[in-house]
Amino acid sequence: MTYSPVQMWRRQKDISSLIGQQGHILFATNVRIPPSGFAEMAPYAVGIIQLDSGEKMIGQIVDTPYEALVVGQKVRAVPRRLPNTDPEGIIHYTIKFVAA
Amino acid sequence: MKIHVLGGNTSKFGELWDTSPRELGRQTMKKALQSAGIEARGIDALFVGNMLSGIFGNQENLGAFYAEELGVQVPAFRLEAACASGGLALHSAVNALLAGIYETVMVLGIEKMTDHQQDVVSSALMAAGSDEERQTGITFPGLYALLTQAYMQEYGMTEADLAAVAVKNHYHGSHNPNAQFRFPVTVEQVLLSAKVADPLKLLDCSPISDGASAVILSTKKHKSKVEIIASTMATDTLSLSDRSSFTSLGAVVRAAAKAYKAAGIQPKDVDVAEIHDCFSIAEVIASEDLGFSKKGHGALDIASGKRTLGSGEVILNSSGGLKACGHPVGATGVKQMVEIMEQLQGKAGDRQVHKAKVGLTHNVAGSGSQAVIHILKGSI
Numbered sequence: 219m220t221y222s223p224v225q226m227w228r229r230q231k232d233i234s235s236l237i238g239q240q241g242h243i244l245f246a247t248n249v250r251i252p253p254s255g256f257a258e259m260a261p262y263a264v265g266i267i268q269l270d271s272g273e274k275m276i277g278q279i280v281d282t283p284y285e286a287l288v289v290g291q292k293v294r295a296v297p298r299r300l301p302n303t304d305p306e307g308i309i310h311y312t313i314k315f316v317a318a
Numbered sequence: 319m320k321i322h323v324l325g326g327n328t329s330k331f332g333e334l335w336d337t338s339p340r341e342l343g344r345q346t347m348k349k350a351l352q353s354a355g356i357e358a359r360g361i362d363a364l365f366v367g368n369m370l371s372g373i374f375g376n377q378e379n380l381g382a383f384y385a386e387e388l389g390v391q392v393p394a395f396r397l398e399a400a401c402a403s404g405g406l407a408l409h410s411a412v413n414a415l416l417a418g419i420y421e422t423v424m425v426l427g428i429e430k431m432t433d434h435q436q437d438v439v440s441s442a443l444m445a446a447g448s449d450e451e452r453q454t455g456i457t458f459p460g461l462y463a464l465l466t467q468a469y470m471q472e473y474g475m476t477e478a479d480l481a482a483v484a485v486k487n488h489y490h491g492s493h494n495p496n497a498q499f500r501f502p503v504t505v506e507q508v509l510l511s512a513k514v515a516d517p518l519k520l521l522d523c524s525p526i527s528d529g530a531s532a533v534i535l536s537t538k539k540h541k542s543k544v545e546i547i548a549s550t551m552a553t554d555t556l557s558l559s560d561r562s563s564f565t566s567l568g569a570v571v572r573a574a575a576k577a578y579k580a581a582g583i584q585p586k587d588v589d590v591a592e593i594h595d596c597f598s599i600a601e602v603i604a605s606e607d608l609g610f611s612k613k614g615h616g617a618l619d620i621a622s623g624k625r626t627l628g629s630g631e632v633i634l635n636s637s638g639g640l641k642a643c644g645h646p647v648g649a650t651g652v653k654q655m656v657e658i659m660e661q662l663q664g665k666a667g668d669r670q671v672h673k674a675k676v677g678l679t680h681n682v683a684g685s686g687s688q689a690v691i692h693i694l695k696g697s698i
Contacts, residue, residue: 245471245564247463248516249455253441256455264456266464266559276464276559278454284516289471300453312453 220304236313239295241269248284255301263287267315269295278314292318319537321415321546323694324422325354326533326656331644332498333432334528339371342530343428344387350424350532354542361534362420364394367407367427368648373442374434384426393420400446401596403427404531404651405551405681405690412549412692415537422538427652428530439526443647446684448557459523461558461685462597463515468564469599470517473614477517481508482621483598484521484641490627491638493668498527498644522598527644531652533659544662548580548693558685567686570607577678577691578609585609588632588693589674590661592654594682595639604680605634627669636661636669651681655692662696 221229246265249256256262263284267277279287280298293315300310327349329342337345351358364385372378381394399406404427411423431439440457447461469475485505491497503521511520535546552572555561562568578584585608593608595601602616610632611619619625625634637643637657640650658677660666666674679692 245464245467247460247467247518248513249457249460250512250516251440251457251459251514252437252455253444253457254437255441257437259455262455264454264460264464266468266564274559276451276454276456276557301455314454 221310223306223308226308226310233297233311233313236295237297239269239271240318241267241293243279243287243289243291243293244268244274245289246279246284246287267293280314281316294318319416321412322536322538322540322542323544323546323655323659324356324534324536324540324542326350326531326659327353328496328531328653328656329529330496331527331529331646335432337528339375339428339430340387342430342528343384343426346530346532347384347388347424347426350534354534356534358389360422361388361390361392361424363392363414363423364388364390365407365411365423365425366394366396367403367425367651368396368429369398369400369403370429370431370442370647373445374430388424399688400683401594401647402651402681402683402688402690403648404653405679406651408651408655408692409549409551409690411535412546415535422534422536424532424534425652426530426532427649429646429648430528431526431646432528436526450557457515459518459597460515462599463518464558465564465603465685466517466599469603472565475617477509478505479617479621480522480598480602481505482617483595483601484508486620486626487595487635487639487641490636490669491642494638494643497638497642498525499638499642518597524596524640524645527646529644529646529649529653531649531656533652533655542663543697544659545695546692547695548577548691550576550580551688551690552576553688554686556684556687561686565603566607567603567682567689569686569689570604570680570682573689573691574608577693581693583676583693588676588678590633590636590658590671591678591680592637592657593634593639593680594650595635595641596645596682598641600682601634601639608678608680627671633671636666636671651679651690654679654681655694658694662694
C-alpha cells in the first residue's frame with residue numbers, strides 16, 4: 219500500500235484524535251492469508267470495535283494472540299506502523315488496538 | 319415497456335491463461351449474438367461491467383476497447399461497482415432502454431484475475447472497501463468472516479451448518495459445463511479445508527477466476543420469451559463497521575423490496591435464484607434478506623436440501639454459484655442473468671429447475687455496499 223506524503227499528512231489528524239480512546243470487541247477474525255504488504259504480520263486479528271464514544275470502527279488487535287481474544291474484551295487505541303512500500307521512505311502510522 | 323432478453327452466453331470460468339481479455343470478450347459477445355440470432359450492427363449501445371482492468375493491466379476506457387472487438391461504433395460505457403459491476407451494467411442498460419434511448423443493447427461482464435498472484439489480487443479487490451479497512455490488512459474473506467462471527471453469535475449457527483452452502487453449490491456446479499469446479503465436496507472436506515480468516519475456510523470462499531458473460535436486451539418483441547420485470551439497486555455504507563446491522567445487508571433488503579414491488583410478486587413466487595455467494599455466509603444472509611428463509615434459518619434450510627435441485631422449493635445457485643462456477647468479479651452479475659435466462663427457456667440441461675417461470679439474480683458489491691436485483695419472467 220503506497221500513500222503520498224500529502225495523503226499521509228492529511229490522515230495524521232484522524233490518527234491523533236483516536237489515540238487513547240477505549241472500547242470493546244464486538245467480534246474478530248484471524249487473517250491468515252494476507253494481501254500484499256502484510257505477509258510479515260500474518261496471521262493477525264482484525265475486529266469491529268465499539269468505541270466508548272459510540273462510534274464503531276475496524277482495527278487490527280495486536281499484542282494478544284487471536285485465540286486469547288474474547289468478545290466484549292476492553293481495548294485501547296494506539297498508534298502503530300503501517301507496512302511501507304513508499305519509495306520516499308516515510309514512516310506511515312495507523313491506529314491499532316491493544317488490550318486495555 | 320417490456321425488456322426482452324434476446325440471448326446470452328457465458329464463457330468457461332476458471333484459469334484461462336491462454337486467452338487475453340480482448341479475445342475473451344470478443345468470443346463471448348460473438349456467441350451472445352449467435353444466441354440472440356442477430357448481427358452486431360443491430361446493437362445500439364454497449365455496456366461493459368468490469369472492476370480490475372485498470373489496476374491489473376493499466377487498461378481503462380473499456381467502452382472503446384470492447385466496442386472495437388464487437389466491431390461497432392455506437393455509444394459504449396464501462397460500469398464499475400466492485401463485484402456488482404456486471405449487475406450495475408445490466409441495471410444501467412435497462413434504465414437506458416426504459417428511457418427509450420436505445421432499442422437493443424449488449425451487456426458484457428468480464429474479468430481477468432488469474433494472471434496475477436493471490437496477494438496482489440486480494441490487495442486489488444480491497445479497492446472495493448474503504449481506506450480504514452485497507453489499513454488494517456483485512457481482506458474480503460476477512461470482512462465476510464466478521465459477518466460470520468456476528469451471525470454465529472446472534473443465531474448459534476455452526477460451522478457444519480454453514481458448510482452446507484459449499485456442498486450444495488459444488489453439487490450444482492458439477493452439472494455445469496462452464497463451472498470452474500465440476501466436482502462435489504462433502505461437509506467434512508469443507509470443515510477440514512485450510513482456514514483463510516476464522517471461521518471461514520478455503521471451501522467457504524469463492525475462487526479467483528477469469529471469465530466473461532454477455533446478454534442482449536431489447537425493447538423489440540422477440541421469440542426468446544424471457545423478460546426482465548424488475549431491475550433495482552440500493553446502496554449502504556462503504557465500510558462494514560458503519561452498518562446498522564451485521565446479520566443482514568441493508569442494501570439487499572432495500573433493493574429486494576423495490577424489486578418485488580416492481581414485479582408484483584412475493585418471494586414464494588420465485589422458482590430459481592442466482593445468489594451472490596462470494597463466501598458461504600453471504601448466501602445464508604441473502605436467502606433471509608430476499609425473503610426465502612426466516613431469520614436464523616437460512617443455513618438450516620440449505621442443509622436440509624430445500625435449496626438443492628429437485629427439491630420443489632426455490633432453488634439457489636443452479637449454476638454452482640460464485641463458489642463452484644467461479645467469480646470473475648465483473649462477469650458474475652451478467653452470468654447470473656444468463657443462467658436464469660437458460661432456466662426460463664428450459665435450456666439448462668442437467669441443471670434445469672422443473673417448470674421454472676420466475677427467476678431472480680442477486681449481485682452484491684464489496685461487503686454489502688451495493689446490491690443489484692433483477693427479476694425475470696419466462697412464458698414458455
